[in-house]
Amino acid sequence: MQLVLEKRAERSNTIALISPLIAIGLTIATMSILFAILGKNPLLALHAYFIAPLTDGYSLQEIAVKATPLVMIAIGLSLCYLANAWNIGAEGQFLIGAVAGSWIAVKTQGTDAGAWVLPAMLVLAAAAGALYALIPAICKVKFGASEILTSLMLVYVADLFLDYLVRGPWRDPQGFNFPTTAEFDPVATVPLLIEGGRLHLGSIIALLVVAAAAILLGRTIKGFEIRVVGAAPRAARFGGFNANQLIILTFAVSGALAGLAGIIEVAGPVGHLQPGISPGYGFTAIIVAFLGRLNPLGILIAGLFLALTFIGGEQAQIAMKIPLDVTKVFQGILLFYVLACDSLILYRFRLVFPNRQVARGAG
Amino acid sequence: MRKTILAAVAGLLLAGSVGAASAADKLKVGFIYLGPIGDLGWTYQHEQGRLALVKELGDKIETTYLENVPEGPDSERAIEQLVRAGNKLIFTTSFGYMDPTLKVAKKYPNVHFEHATGYKRAPNMSTYSAKWYQGRYIQGQIAAKMSKSGVLGYIGSFPIPEVVSGINATMLGAQAVNPNIKVKIIWVNTWFDPGKEADAAKALLDQGADIIMQHTDSPAAMQIASERGKLAFGQDSEMIKFGPTAQLTSILDTWGPYYIERVKAELAGTWKSEDSWGGLDSHMFAMAPYTNMPDDVKKAAEETQAAITAGTLHPFKCPMVAQDGKEVECKGGKTLDPGQILGMNFYVKGIDDKIPGK
Numbered sequence: 241m242q243l244v245l246e247k248r249a250e251r252s253n254t255i256a257l258i259s260p261l262i263a264i265g266l267t268i269a270t271m272s273i274l275f276a277i278l279g280k281n282p283l284l285a286l287h288a289y290f291i292a293p294l295t296d297g298y299s300l301q302e303i304a305v306k307a308t309p310l311v312m313i314a315i316g317l318s319l320c321y322l323a324n325a326w327n328i329g330a331e332g333q334f335l336i337g338a339v340a341g342s343w344i345a346v347k348t349q350g351t352d353a354g355a356w357v358l359p360a361m362l363v364l365a366a367a368a369g370a371l372y373a374l375i376p377a378i379c380k381v382k383f384g385a386s387e388i389l390t391s392l393m394l395v396y397v398a399d400l401f402l403d404y405l406v407r408g409p410w411r412d413p414q415g416f417n418f419p420t421t422a423e424f425d426p427v428a429t430v431p432l433l434i435e436g437g438r439l440h441l442g443s444i445i446a447l448l449v450v451a452a453a454a455i456l457l458g459r460t461i462k463g464f465e466i467r468v469v470g471a472a473p474r475a476a477r478f479g480g481f482n483a484n485q486l487i488i489l490t491f492a493v494s495g496a497l498a499g500l501a502g503i504i505e506v507a508g509p510v511g512h513l514q515p516g517i518s519p520g521y522g523f524t525a526i527i528v529a530f531l532g533r534l535n536p537l538g539i540l541i542a543g544l545f546l547a548l549t550f551i552g553g554e555q556a557q558i559a560m561k562i563p564l565d566v567t568k569v570f571q572g573i574l575l576f577y578v579l580a581c582d583s584l585i586l587y588r589f590r591l592v593f594p595n596r597q598v599a600r601g602a603g
Numbered sequence: 604m605r606k607t608i609l610a611a612v613a614g615l616l617l618a619g620s621v622g623a624a625s626a627a628d629k630l631k632v633g634f635i636y637l638g639p640i641g642d643l644g645w646t647y648q649h650e651q652g653r654l655a656l657v658k659e660l661g662d663k664i665e666t667t668y669l670e671n672v673p674e675g676p677d678s679e680r681a682i683e684q685l686v687r688a689g690n691k692l693i694f695t696t697s698f699g700y701m702d703p704t705l706k707v708a709k710k711y712p713n714v715h716f717e718h719a720t721g722y723k724r725a726p727n728m729s730t731y732s733a734k735w736y737q738g739r740y741i742q743g744q745i746a747a748k749m750s751k752s753g754v755l756g757y758i759g760s761f762p763i764p765e766v767v768s769g770i771n772a773t774m775l776g777a778q779a780v781n782p783n784i785k786v787k788i789i790w791v792n793t794w795f796d797p798g799k800e801a802d803a804a805k806a807l808l809d810q811g812a813d814i815i816m817q818h819t820d821s822p823a824a825m826q827i828a829s830e831r832g833k834l835a836f837g838q839d840s841e842m843i844k845f846g847p848t849a850q851l852t853s854i855l856d857t858w859g860p861y862y863i864e865r866v867k868a869e870l871a872g873t874w875k876s877e878d879s880w881g882g883l884d885s886h887m888f889a890m891a892p893y894t895n896m897p898d899d900v901k902k903a904a905e906e907t908q909a910a911i912t913a914g915t916l917h918p919f920k921c922p923m924v925a926q927d928g929k930e931v932e933c934k935g936g937k938t939l940d941p942g943q944i945l946g947m948n949f950y951v952k953g954i955d956d957k958i959p960g961k
Contacts, residue, residue: 298687302680403792407959416722417762417948417958418698419792436710438680509676511702515792516675554681558667558688564639 242592245583256533256585263577270573280560288559289552289570299555301439303547305509308446309334309518311543312501313525315453316494318534322457324470325487329376329391330498331522332398333369337499338506339402340368342513345428346410346421357427361503369499370492372398377491381484387491395522403515410513420514430508442504449497453536466490498522531578549574630870632656633690634668635681637697638795644820644839645794645856646670649696649719651840652858659863663870674699682707686714692869694862695719697794698763704728715874717865720765722945726876731861734882735765736772736944737911738854738890739816740918741904742836743776745851745893746814747784748900749834755786756807758817758824760794762958766818768947770954772918773816776907778953787812788956797823808833814851825849834895841891852904853891860886880941883912919944926950926957 272282293299313330320327341361348357376390403419412422433439457463469476469483476483501521506513528546532539553567634653638646653666667690672681678700685693686707694717695704701721708716708728716728724730746755755777759766770788777784787810789803796819804815804824808831815828815835822845828835829846837843837853861879868874881887890908893901910916921933926949934940950958 298683305680416764416946417767419761423702505676509679514675516673519673519675519677551680554669554684555688557669558633558684561667564670 244590244592245587246590248586248588251585252588255581259581259584260578262584263574263581266577266581267570267574270577271570274566274569275562278562278566280562285556285560285562288556288562289549292555292559293548293551298437299551301434301437302551303544304443305438305440306547306550307543308440308442309501309505309521310525310528310546311446311540312442312449312504313494313498313522314528314532314539314543315449315536316490316497317525317529318532318536318539319453319456319466320490320494321529322470322534323466323486323490324473324483325377325380325490326388327373327376327391327491327494328388328526329373329394329522330494330525331518331520332391332395333373333495333498334502334505334518334522335395335398335402336372336502337365337369338502338513338517339398339405340499341365341503342410342421342424342506345424345507346513348428349422349425353425353427355427357425358430358507361428361507362500365499365503366496367499369502370496372499373491373495374488377488381487387487399515402513402517406513406515412512421512423512424507428507429511430504438509440504440508442501442508445500445504447540450536450540457536462489498525527575531575546571629663629665630692630866631688631690632664632666632866632869633685633688633693634666635672635678635685635693635695635697635700636668636670637674637699638671638820640668640670642795642820643822643842643845646696646820648839648856649694649858652856652862655859656862656866659859660866660870664866672700676703679703679706682716683710686711691715692866692874693717698761698765715869715876724876724878729865729876729878731865731879732765733856733887734880735854735888736768736918737882738888739769739772740776740911741890741907742816742852742854743773743778744780744907745896745900745904746773746816746836747777747780748903749851749896750781750784750814752811752813753781753784754810754812755784756804756810756812756815757786757788758800758803758807758815758819759788759790760819761792762790764945764947767950767958768919768944769818771947771951774951774953775918775923782953784953786954786956788954790959791819793819795820797821800824801827804828804835822846837891843891843894848895850891851895852893855889855891857886857889880945883908884914924952926952926954928952 268286275282275285293303313334317327317330341364344357344361344364375394376387379385379390380387406419406421410421412420430440430442433441465481466486468479469481469486473483506517510517528539528542531542549571556562556567557564636646636649640646640650653668657666667685669681672678674697682693682695682703692715696719698720701718701723704716704718705723705725705728708725712727714727718728718730720732721730757770774786787807789807791799791803793799800819800821801823804827807815813833815824817824817838820839822842825835825837825842825846829849834851835846835849837850839856841855842853843850893904917938919939921937923931925931934943
């Protein structure tokens with residue numbers, strides 16, 4: 241007897257709907273066992289992870305703050321991936337956007353420059369992110385260079401460039417040599433939505449980005465082109481769609497969104513430019529994009545969900561004294577099950593009895 | 604099935620309420636750690652301090668820690684999470700938590716904060732640190748006596764004043780023995796990254812250094828020195844088991860007594876915002892046993908330690924000459940004043956290097 245994975249004739253929509261639920265169920269089951277082994281009450285632990293953060297305004301804000309950059313970047317990436325363009329370097333575009341926007345903040349520091357500062361920072365950051373993303377896109381289109389490699393390698397260039405700036409020319413003179421710029425002026429800071437809270441305007445921008453992407457993909461010819469080029473390149477060619485042009489376009493859009501997310505993070509929750517402004521948002525967003533099935537609404541949910549596991553993980557550390565490593569195991573197991581269950585959309589399990597078949601053949 | 608679920612929910616609620624009741628009686632004390640508690644260096648020593656605290660006052664307090672908290676926007680949230688979980692006294696144990704701690708402290712005036720190694724204070728935010736430069740001076744003296752090549756290798760984390768003053772103290776101690784001593788410095792731009800620390804140690808040894816000193820948190824450099832048959836100083840904690848024939852001594856952070864003292868003050872209602880900056884005399888740190896050196900070197904080290912403890916020897920005594928050959932202004936009478944040491948941003952004469960970005 242053998243268990244084989246067999247391709248379905250067509251994708252199963254039922255499984256597509258319930259597979260995240262199966263994944264969450266399996267995760268909860270596995271983690272309950274792990275918590276029990278650790279001597280923690282599984283119900284309490286799961287409560288700390290999933291329920292407690294959803295029950296007070298403060299945690300909800302924190303989830304939104306954490307999800308904001310993830311969702312914005314992932315939306316851009318999903319456009320690339322739908323069009324079969326593999327931008328892996330959103331982290332670099334995020335950093336370059338943060339640097340470009342910070343340039344205005346640093347140069348206008350203490351000059352009382354006026355209300356144009358923040359909008360200018362946002363625009364410049366988006367433009368810089370787009371330009372930075374165009375480097376791998378153009379290399380791909382003109383020279384056939386793998387965009388996966390070039391976009392990834394440019395992450396490290398951006399990282400070191402930021403590092404150089406905050407250690408050298410932009411370093412806060414009053415900062416005791418710590419590698420950071422001075423705190424941005426109020427006019428260079430993303431406004432808070434709730435006084436005394438941390439929720440900021442960036443979360444609204446992220447929602448607008450989600451809505452715009454949904455309209456683009458669902459209602460416009462361009463969106464249709466993106467999907468066709470990705471799903472059926474030959475058909476797209478016959479239809480007269482230019483795949484190269486789409487690579488350039490989707491890279492530019494995703495770079496712009498990553499750059500925008502970068503400056504919003506720096507001018508928002510961080511308040512100054514420093515190394516380590518991103519705990520890998522650009523890479524985590526790749527997971528968010530796929531967890532959300534490259535669908536704008538799905539990405540919004542996936543981004544919030546990943547943020548929830550992060551905040552919940554912290555609360556579990558505090559409330560249950562569960563070590564950080566367990567939180568990481570938890571996230572890993574969750575992703576593992578989600579991806580595993582997703583394969584059931586296109587494949588199914590079948591039991592095969594090779595011996596009996598052989599016997600029948602002989603008979 | 605339904606009964607089991609009901610029982611489980613009841614259990615959940617009960618457990619929750621019981622937890623709340625016992626927690627209300629105890630003072631909640633929180634800690635934010637930079638590295639993992641198993642880094643065997645900086646964070647490990649803070650964790651040892653917390654454990655000492657629990658041992659001493661465990662019946663009156665409940666402690667919580669968050670480890671591996673990066674020095675960015677996440678740290679502000681982590682600190683606030685501890686506040687919201689009911690912690691009334693919170694220790695944030697790395698320089699980079701300074702601004703986030705201050706932000707949260709302003710938001711919650713009824714919670715007390717203690718920030719390690721920083722310089723910003725508030726009515727509800729204290730700072731605490733140790734005069735590790737005293738230990739560095741002793742290490743410099745030992746290094747100069749033990750080095751055959753006359754070149755010391757120094758692994759720096761960030762060029763902040765604490766680290767710069769450590770390099771200067773080391774050199775002053777070493778120059779007192781050998782005026783021609785050289786030091787090579789590599790900045791790894793991290794507090795904890797065993798891979799980078801090991802690479803830096805290898806590079807320094809390849810450049811002719813035969814003694815490794817570090818201002819980073821893992822024992823990786825000690826292991827490299829040990830493998831190559833060279834000598835090294837541990838950092839923050841006892842690292843002799845990573846270099847039984849390599850470790851000369853180590854500066855041991857001993858936070859336990861301070862944590863106990865501050866929590867006792869909090870329990871008694873006498874906690875005040877202050878700046879604690881203790882040295883060898885107040886036991887904020889200690890020196891690990893002097894090992895792998897001849898008796899005369901050991902004796903000299905012990906004498907220097909005794910002199911510093913007694914206050915008869917000050918590593919930053921005047922006159923002090925900076926790298927550019929100019930004499931440093933002597934604001935503290937016979938020594939530099941605390942502000943000059945805490946804000947130190949120059950190298951002393953004899954260091955052929957420059958502070959990054961300066």
